[in-house]
Amino acid sequence: MASILLxxxxxxxxxxxxxxxxxxxxxxxTPISCSKGILKAPIPSTLFFKPPSxxxxxxxxxxxxxxxxxxxxxxxxNRIDDPNYVRIFDTTLRDGEQSPGATMTxxxxxxxxxxxxxxxxxxxxxxxxxASKDDLDAVKIIAKEVGNxxxxxxxxxxxxxxxxxxxxxxxxxxxAVKYAKRPRIHTFIATSEIHMKYKxxxxxxxxxxxxxxxVKYARSLGCDDVEFSPEDAGxxxxxxxxxxxxxxxxxxxxxxxxxxxxxxxxPNEFGQLIADIKSNTPGIENVIISTHCQNDLGxxxxxxxxxxxxxxxxxxxxxxxxGERAGNASLEEVVMALKCRGEKALGGLYTGINIRHIVKxxxxxxxxxxxxxxxxxxxxxxxxxxxxxxxxxxxxxKHKETYEIISPxxxxxxxxxxxxxxxxxxxxxxxxxxxxxxxxxxxxxxELDDIxxxxxxxxxxxxxxYRMKYFSQKFFGSxxxxx
Ligand code: KIV
Numbered sequence: 001m002a003s004i005l006l007x008x009x010x011x012x013x014x015x016x017x018x019x020x021x022x023x024x025x026x027x028x029x030t031p032i033s034c035s036k037g038i039l040k041a042p043i044p045s046t047l048f049f050k051p052p053s054x055x056x057x058x059x060x061x062x063x064x065x066x067x068x069x070x071x072x073x074x075x076x077x078n079r080i081d082d083p084n085y086v087r088i089f090d091t092t093l094r095d096g097e098q099s100p101g102a103t104m105t106x107x108x109x110x111x112x113x114x115x116x117x118x119x120x121x122x123x124x125x126x127x128x129x130x131a132s133k134d135d136l137d138a139v140k141i142i143a144k145e146v147g148n149x150x151x152x153x154x155x156x157x158x159x160x161x162x163x164x165x166x167x168x169x170x171x172x173x174x175x176a177v178k179y180a181k182r183p184r185i186h187t188f189i190a191t192s193e194i195h196m197k198y199k200x201x202x203x204x205x206x207x208x209x210x211x212x213x214x215v216k217y218a219r220s221l222g223c224d225d226v227e228f229s230p231e232d233a234g235x236x237x238x239x240x241x242x243x244x245x246x247x248x249x250x251x252x253x254x255x256x257x258x259x260x261x262x263x264x265x266x267p268n269e270f271g272q273l274i275a276d277i278k279s280n281t282p283g284i285e286n287v288i289i290s291t292h293c294q295n296d297l298g299x300x301x302x303x304x305x306x307x308x309x310x311x312x313x314x315x316x317x318x319x320x321x322x323g324e325r326a327g328n329a330s331l332e333e334v335v336m337a338l339k340c341r342g343e344k345a346l347g348g349l350y351t352g353i354n355i356r357h358i359v360k361x362x363x364x365x366x367x368x369x370x371x372x373x374x375x376x377x378x379x380x381x382x383x384x385x386x387x388x389x390x391x392x393x394x395x396x397x398k399h400k401e402t403y404e405i406i407s408p409x410x411x412x413x414x415x416x417x418x419x420x421x422x423x424x425x426x427x428x429x430x431x432x433x434x435x436x437x438x439x440x441x442x443x444x445x446x447e448l449d450d451i452x453x454x455x456x457x458x459x460x461x462x463x464x465x466y467r468m469k470y471f472s473q474k475f476f477g478s479x480x481x482x483x
Contacts, residue, residue: 072155072352075122075182077225078254078287080313084348086338087122087314088331089290092365093138094125094162095328096318099371106138108368113146115364116157116319119357121331123158123314125186129176130169139176147180155352158225160184165214174221185218186257187211188229191236191244208244212251219252227255229292234260234270242280249283255290255314256281260303263296263326271306278311290314293329295321300329305337308349319365320373320380332358332379332411340405359412379406385413385420390428393421397430425459 073082080087093109096102104112109126116124124146129136139161147159159180161173165187177183189200189211196202202210211228218226228248230241245256258277260270270293278284291307291314293300304315321330335353342349362380366373375383385408387393395402396419408415417438421431429452436443436451443451 072120072122072153075158077184080288084350085313086308086349086351087288087290088120088335088351088353089123089125089160089314089316090116090119090121090318090331091125091292091316091328092116092318092322092331093142094127095292095316095324096322096365096369097127098324099322099327099369102322102369102371104368106134106141109138110141110145112319112361112364112368113142114149115357115361117146117149117151118354119361120155120352120354121157122352123160123184125160125162125316126177128162130163130172136172136176139173140179143177143180143183147177147182150181156181158182158184160186160227163187163218165189165210167214167217170214170218171221174218174223178222182225183223184225184227184255185221185223186227186229187214187218188231188257188259189214190232191230191241192232192234193237194235195232204240204244208247211244212247215248215251215253224254226253227257227290228253229257229259231259232261233258234262234265234273238273238276238280241277242282245277245284246282249281249287253287255288256284257290257292257314257316258307258312259292259316260294260300261292263294263300265293265303266297266299267302267306270303271310274307274310274312288313290316291329292316294324295326295328298326300327301333301337304329304334305346308338309346319361320369320371320377322365322369322371330377330379332362336379336406336411355410356412379411384408385415386422387420388422388424389426390431393419393427393431396420397434423455423459425456427455427459 073080073085093104093112097104097109113124113126124142126139126142127135129139139159143159146157148156150156159177159182161177161184163169163173163185170185170187173185173187174183177185189207190196191207196204196207200207211230215226215228228245230236230244233241248256256277258274265273270291274289274291278289289307289312291304291312293303293307293316300321304317308315315329315334317331317334318328319331321327321333331353335351335355335358338346338349338351339353339355359380362373365371373381375381378384385404385406387396387403392403396404400407400419404420408420417435419434421427421435423431423435429448432452432455433443433448436448
């Protein structure tokens with residue numbers, strides 16, 4: 001049992017992953033009426049992050065993550081045989097690279113793509129081939145290499161290229177991705193009134209016609225995996241969305257991605273959008289619904305989770321949350337939310353990500369993109385598993401689950417001191433004593449008191465822990481002399 005729990009990602013225990021989502025007690029069945037006469041979908045109560053009453057935790061939290069099946073469902077473009085499986089679509093190399101100043105070389109992109117494959121993402125959006133010759137070449141090489149490297153579990157990621165709804169973009173995307181074992185074309189056109197009027201200068205009718213023809217064109221090239229995105233869906237008119245989405249399904253789209261392009265929606269609203277699309281779009285049962293949430297209001301992770309709870313089975317994310325403006329939903333946050341809370345609070349949703357590669361992937365993307373991760377960033381920030389206040393340090397030294405919901409080793413983070421203790425002005429005697437012990441000094445009583453107050457004096461003057469570390473090294477140096 002212990003060894004299973006210590007290796008949660010690849011256990012062969014299946015747990016309750018096959019319960020149908022629709023039968024799950026966390027889903028309310030009361031339809032919500034709508035002013036325009038179209039029935040709004042029943043909205044899952046999980047959108048409001050209320051755990052179902054039957055599963056309220058009996059003990060406070062489990063430090064160990066839930067055990068999941070290693071088997072990911074077979075890849076079929078428009079269908080997933082396990083209703084709880086959520087595909088991870090990584091767009092670090094496309095939307096992530098659109099972060100100001102984040103340009104990466106082809107070699108760096110190839111390295112990242114290899115790492116994303118190890119991480120176990122289902123789909124890699126490798127770039128926007130029509131945007132530049134460099135992008136075309138990078139996507140092509142990723143398709144040829146990473147798109148054909150089947151791993152020991154039989155997994156190989158889909159390689160996807162972005163294209164606007166025009167023939168040149170679509171054929172260039174196909175030219176790049178067609179070498180992969182599982183190639184995908186992702187085509188998009190804006191559907192919000194503001195984008196159609198000012199940017200495209202086209203009517204609804206024209207936009208529908210273009211979308212339908214371009215999805216058909218992508219299929220005609222031999223691509224049987226075509227994703228369509230109505231750009232700015234978060235601000236698009238509902239009935240128009242149902243109509244255009246219904247048309248592209250008929251034209252052969254296999255995934256419908258719903259972008260909140262400007263990060264405008266809030267979680268219950270975005271969840272409702274997905275639920276409504278699921279209820280009102282003709283033919284929706286034959287395709288996968290996807291989310292693509294930007295982070296302008298800092299809600300991208302919450303919106304993505306709300307979308308998944310409402311029926312999306314693909315989520316578009318980036319490593320470290322990089323992307324246009326304030327970025328995208330971050331892969332590590334979405335994946336760890338599903339990993340930690342999927343079973344108890346999110347209706348059993350799960351992914352195929354090998355979480356042990358999270359930290360390494362994050363570091364690689366930070367280094368290659370030049371976008372450093374803020375220290376307090378969830379999951380991968382330098383402070384995410386560091387504890388400075390005395391009360392927390394004392395708790396950590398007694399039992400790690402008091403202040404940590406994830407074991408850092410599970411995501412590939414190995415701390416130099418096991419309890420993540422950072423000595424600072426708020427630290428207590430317990431932490432100092434334990435650090436001294438790590439350094440080889442067993443100090444008690446008055447001597448510890450004396451050191452403690454001298455330590456506090458230094459700590460109060462030094463704001464940053466790394467400077468603190470430097471000074472405390474000096475301080476411990478002098479301690480050695482004292483002894
Ligand atoms: O933000 C957006 O709308 C996009 C689409 C191309 C999916 O990046």
